[in-house]
Amino acid sequence: MQKWYLQAVVRVYGPWTVSQTISARERALAIRRVRHATDALADLDARFPGTASGTGRAEVHDHSGMVPVTRDCPLACLGLSRHAANPLRSHLRDRVTVGQVLRLWEDNELQHVRGLGPRRIGEITTALIAAGFVLTPHSHG
Numbered sequence: 001m002q003k004w005y006l007q008a009v010v011r012v013y014g015p016w017t018v019s020q021t022i023s024a025r026e027r028a029l030a031i032r033r034v035r036h037a038t039d040a041l042a043d044l045d046a047r048f049p050g051t052a053s054g055t056g057r058a059e060v061h062d063h064s065g066m067v068p069v070t071r072d073c074p075l076a077c078l079g080l081s082r083h084a085a086n087p088l089r090s091h092l093r094d095r096v097t098v099g100q101v102l103r104l105w106e107d108n109e110l111q112h113v114r115g116l117g118p119r120r121i122g123e124i125t126t127a128l129i130a131a132g133f134v135l136t137p138h139s140h141g
């Protein structure tokens with residue numbers, strides 16, 4: 001399995017995991033594919049630590065091995081692009097943790113964060129799933 005392929009799977013199916021225009025079954029399939037790909041990616045990173053995509057910032061933990069991301073982790077542990085991370089930081093003000101982002105997601109509040117569009121929300125969702133959190137969206141009937 002190639003790393004670029006797995007990353008492409010995550011990129012393509014990530015936004016699907018929150019799409020309102022597809023059926024619940026398709027959404028479940030997308031979540032499964034993203035999970036599978038991120039698992040395989042974590043595997044690759046564990047086997048070849050040198051290729052891990054971490055940027056070496058001081059506040060980030062090393063989650064490339066078996067260490068899970070927790071709600072108490074700083075936002076940086078999700079590995080978001082700055083386009084997704086900066087709006088979250090200015091919205092939440094304090095030291096931003098993964099748990100706070102999870103709360104925003106669960107309360108359907110991400111769409112109210114200034115500067116976050118559907119694509120960035122998709123990125124954040126994918127990152128939360130990749131970090132191993134099970135996301136349960138509020139149903140819209």
Ligand SMILES: [Zn+2]
Nearest residue numbers: 061073074077
């Ligand atoms: Zn962490």
